[in-house]
Amino acid sequence: MTDVTSTDLDVALVATPAKARARGRAGSARIRFGLTVIILYAVAAAIGPWIVRFDPVATRTQDRLKPPFSRLSDGSLAIFGTDQVGQDLLAQMLQGARISIAVGLATLLLAGTIGVTVGLAAGYFGGWLDSVLMRLADIQLAFPSILLAIFIAALLGPSVVNVVIVLAVSNWVTFARVTRGQALATRRREFVDASRTLGAGTWRLIRRCVLPACIAPVLVVATVEIGHVILAEASLSFLGLGTPASTPSWGVTIANGRNYLADAWWISTVPGIALAFLVVSLGVLGDALRDRYDPRLRSL
Amino acid sequence: MTAEPLLSVRDLRVEFSTAAGVVTAVDGASFDVRRGETVALLGESGSGKSVTAQAVLGIVPKPAGRVTGGSIHYDGRDLLTLPAPAKRELRGREIAMVFQDPLSSLNPVFRVGAQIGEMFRRHRGASRKEARAQALELMRRVGIPAAEKRLDDYPHQFSGGMRQRVMIAMALALSPRLLIADEPTTALDVTVQAQIMDLLARLQDEEGMSLVLITHDLGVVADVADRVVLMYAGRVVEAGPIREVYEHSAHPYTTGLMGSLPAIDGPRERLTPIQGGPPDLLDLPSGCSFRPRCNFADQLCADEEPALLDAPGRPLPHSSACHHSGKVLSDAF
Numbered sequence: 001m002t003d004v005t006s007t008d009l010d011v012a013l014v015a016t017p018a019k020a021r022a023r024g025r026a027g028s029a030r031i032r033f034g035l036t037v038i039i040l041y042a043v044a045a046a047i048g049p050w051i052v053r054f055d056p057v058a059t060r061t062q063d064r065l066k067p068p069f070s071r072l073s074d075g076s077l078a079i080f081g082t083d084q085v086g087q088d089l090l091a092q093m094l095q096g097a098r099i100s101i102a103v104g105l106a107t108l109l110l111a112g113t114i115g116v117t118v119g120l121a122a123g124y125f126g127g128w129l130d131s132v133l134m135r136l137a138d139i140q141l142a143f144p145s146i147l148l149a150i151f152i153a154a155l156l157g158p159s160v161v162n163v164v165i166v167l168a169v170s171n172w173v174t175f176a177r178v179t180r181g182q183a184l185a186t187r188r189r190e191f192v193d194a195s196r197t198l199g200a201g202t203w204r205l206i207r208r209c210v211l212p213a214c215i216a217p218v219l220v221v222a223t224v225e226i227g228h229v230i231l232a233e234a235s236l237s238f239l240g241l242g243t244p245a246s247t248p249s250w251g252v253t254i255a256n257g258r259n260y261l262a263d264a265w266w267i268s269t270v271p272g273i274a275l276a277f278l279v280v281s282l283g284v285l286g287d288a289l290r291d292r293y294d295p296r297l298r299s300l
Numbered sequence: 301m302t303a304e305p306l307l308s309v310r311d312l313r314v315e316f317s318t319a320a321g322v323v324t325a326v327d328g329a330s331f332d333v334r335r336g337e338t339v340a341l342l343g344e345s346g347s348g349k350s351v352t353a354q355a356v357l358g359i360v361p362k363p364a365g366r367v368t369g370g371s372i373h374y375d376g377r378d379l380l381t382l383p384a385p386a387k388r389e390l391r392g393r394e395i396a397m398v399f400q401d402p403l404s405s406l407n408p409v410f411r412v413g414a415q416i417g418e419m420f421r422r423h424r425g426a427s428r429k430e431a432r433a434q435a436l437e438l439m440r441r442v443g444i445p446a447a448e449k450r451l452d453d454y455p456h457q458f459s460g461g462m463r464q465r466v467m468i469a470m471a472l473a474l475s476p477r478l479l480i481a482d483e484p485t486t487a488l489d490v491t492v493q494a495q496i497m498d499l500l501a502r503l504q505d506e507e508g509m510s511l512v513l514i515t516h517d518l519g520v521v522a523d524v525a526d527r528v529v530l531m532y533a534g535r536v537v538e539a540g541p542i543r544e545v546y547e548h549s550a551h552p553y554t555t556g557l558m559g560s561l562p563a564i565d566g567p568r569e570r571l572t573p574i575q576g577g578p579p580d581l582l583d584l585p586s587g588c589s590f591r592p593r594c595n596f597a598d599q600l601c602a603d604e605e606p607a608l609l610d611a612p613g614r615p616l617p618h619s620s621a622c623h624h625s626g627k628v629l630s631d632a633f
Contacts, residue, residue, distance in 0.1 A: 127363065188361075194405040197357045198470060199392030199423060208418070212409040 027288030034223075034285025041278050045101050048094030056095075056246045060086035065264040081266040083256060092253055093271050099249040100275070103163055104230045108222050110168035111229075115175020116211075116218060122176065123183025124206055134180070137173045145170035146235060153241035163242050167229050178221050179214045186213040216293045224286035227279040234275055250275045305332035306375060306510050307356065307478055313369035314351050314360060314534075323581045325351040327534035328370070330608070333478065338504060338511040340521035340542065342557075343531035346578050349514045352531070353480045355380075357397055358387055374478070392423055396471035400483040402463035406455035412466045413439075413451035419473035438469040443499060461492035465499065472503060479504070480512045485520055497524055518561055522546070530554055533579045533589040536608055540618030550611035550620035550629050552594045588623070596624040 063072045063086035070078050072088070080089035122133040140148075149166045156162040186192065192209045200208070236242035237251025245252060250271040257267025314326040326348040333339045343349045354360045355367050356379065372379040374395065379387065399405035407415055416438055417431030426434065432451070439447035442465040455463055464484060471479055481500060485493035501524045504511045513521050521528065521542070528545050530538040530553065538551040549555045556574035576593040579585070588606050591597045600623050611618045612626040622628060 190399055190401060190404040191407045193359050194397070194399055194467070194470075195407070196359055197391055197395075197397040198419060198473075199388055199390075201388055204422065208410070209407055212407075 027291045030284050030288035031292070034281050034288060037277065037281035038285065041097060042101065044094055045097035049091070049098060052088065052091040052094055054087070054091035054095040056248065058087065062086065065260065065267075067264070068266055068270070080270045081264070083253070083267045084260055084264070089253070089267065089270055092248055093250065093274060096248055096250045096253055096271060097274070099160065099243055099247055100230050100233060100251075100278075103160060103167070103233045103243070103249065104226045106164045107167040107171065107229045107233075108226055110164060111171040111225070112175050112218065112222060114168065115172040116179045116214065118172065119176040119179025119181075120183050120206055120210060120214070123180035124187055124202075124210055126184075126187075130180070133176070137176050140170070140173050146232065149232065149236060150239065150241055153236055158241055158244050160243050160247060163233055163236060166236070167232055170232070171225060171229060174221055174225060175218060178217050182214045182217055183210050186210045220286060220290045220293055223282055223289055227282035227286070230275070230282075231279055304376065305334045307333040307512075308373040309352065309356070309370070310373070311370035312352060312355060312372065313367065314348070314355050314365060315368050316361075316365045318364070318582075321582050325365070325534055325581065326355065329531065329534065329536050330370075331529045331536055331539055333510050333512055335477070335510055336508050337527065338501075338513065338525045340525035340528045341512055341514045341531065342516065342518065342521070342528055344516050344578055346533075346581060347531040348534035349516075349531050350482055353397065353482050353512065353514055356480065357391060357395060392419060392476065393474045394476055395478045395480065396474070396476040398464070398467050398471050398479065398481040398484045401487045402460060402467045403455060403487075405467055406463060408455055411452050411454055412458070415455075416466065416470050416473060419470055423474055434473070435469075438473060439466070442466075442469045442472070442503070443495075444469075460488050461495060464488060464492075464496050468496075468499065468503070472507070475507055476509060478510045478512070480514070482514045483516070484513070486515070486517070493520060500524070518546075518557055530557075533581065533584060535589065535621060537590065537622070538620045539608070540611070540614075544614065544618050548611075548614060548618070548629060550614065550618065550625040551590075551622045552596050552624075552628055553590050555628060555631075556593075588621075596622070596627060598624075 060073065063078075063082050064084060066072065066078055066082040066086075068079060068081040070081065072078055072082070076088075078088050078090070080093065082088055083092065118133050118137075122130040149170050152166045152169060153162060156165065187210060189209075192205055195205055195209055233242055233249060234251030234254065237249045238255040240255070242251050243249045248256075253271045254268045254275075257264065257269075260267055309332070310330050312326050312329045313324065316323045316325055325346075329348065329352055331339070331341075341349045341352065351360065351365070354365075356372055356374075358379065360367060367380055370380075374390065379390075382390075406412070410418075413432060413435045416435035417426070417428070420426035420431040420434050421428070436447055436451055439451065444450055444462055444465050450458070450462075455466070458466065468484075479500075484500065485496050488496060497520060500511065500513075513525060515521055525542045527540065528538075528542045529536055530545070530551065532553050538545060538549065538554050545554060546558065549558060553574070556572075559572040560574060562571060574593055579589050579592075585591050586602055587604055588594070588597070588601045591601045594601070604623070606621045606623045608619050608621040609625075610616060611620045611629065613629065620628075
């Protein structure tokens, strides 16, 4: 019986390997698409600014507001056009990708660390600690996060570090909730009791039993959240509360182009499309990862 | 034989707060486990046998459950008043436990070799390499074939019986003096059950440790246990050497359990199950809690809770908590 099935499977695999693989695991195509786009962005952000130099204080008035694919006065080609002070938009966007992605990752790291710690403490120890921490999270959730971010940003002033702090403060709750749920579920599992009866202390139980069970859902949340974070950073920068003009993130570039929308649509539009594409790709990846690794969906 | 038992449970009370009220899961249970002896803790679901084991190891589910009375002395120390770090040192080194479902009692995200080796790393400060070598040695001892190949497998890659062997290997890693096995064979196939029981009996013999077998299956323990402790509704109803209790039951519950077992070599007769269902722990009857299901019940049983006393006319140590144990004994013949 078993032999027949495995032979059949082998035949199917030989006949249509790609199709069989795609059917075999949930969302393989979406995961590959999402990862490819993100890797492209990451590579562009990492090495782009070395190839296409960007000088934040340079101004070339003779090259102002040139549309995409125009020749500049120094003979170079501006694929995405130039902005209101004659700076190449591509160089500015590559520099911006660096900042946007760096801010996104740093925020996730900070928010994730806070959130996972809070979630583990609340879920594992329970009782009054759980109540206090989760009510705190509820208050945080009840307050509009962009408003809170604006409030904190206005207090701290615009800088890259402050943006990270602001965004982490408004994003840790998601991590805390997911981790708490997972910790609650894992804490009651028999292998935790088994480890305890074999002499494991609280710290070891959290580190070896509860934390590993939280990693997969937290990673899924992180991919979903990073899109939100990059978007939130762009929003803050657009409002003038994000990164300063000397470190132009995509939000800054989009905001700069606002006054020229009628004459030079590309200043806002090109970075806007780049931002939207990255956020959508991250969302696709996050959803696909959730489909694959979320145990509640797996049984469906 | 030394006079002092290794484990001595006295008047243990464990309560659980539920939405419907406070449930007394263990209600004044007392029993001893001597050095090197195998004791079977027998009872149906809800009789408090597993909770008793949890209380010994200090893993009663909190905050719903708590130990509200009695004492648990291990080697002269009261486990209920021992500070947490000292208790943690006992677990694994002195007292270890094997659980019912070996899949859920192994950590799914680590390889079994690492999980067994963790015992040596945690308690003996062994290096990764030493721990691995010792884990391999243990896996061979508990009879896992091709142990060196299976060292790097995850728990889900093992069969039920092999998982239970892994669990037993972990429990035995530090040569504990007391091993508590909570229904170690319930989740396994019948053929595998016998293998695991044999393994436990052999290891118990080699190590000279005490073994507490918690089970609801009379047959499983018949060949392995030296003594049996029967629990019903959180109380010990009968205790004594296993042959003595099986052949001369002095409590109607034990007689009833015997009557519901098919005899493999005896005449084919209709089995006589115990009447009624297990008691509602929220609403126990007055007096003896077995009263509603008992043929011997009379007014005395309703008025007075029977104490655990020596069975009349039987050689010690055989005790029974029944007002009519004399009648039960003579009725059987």
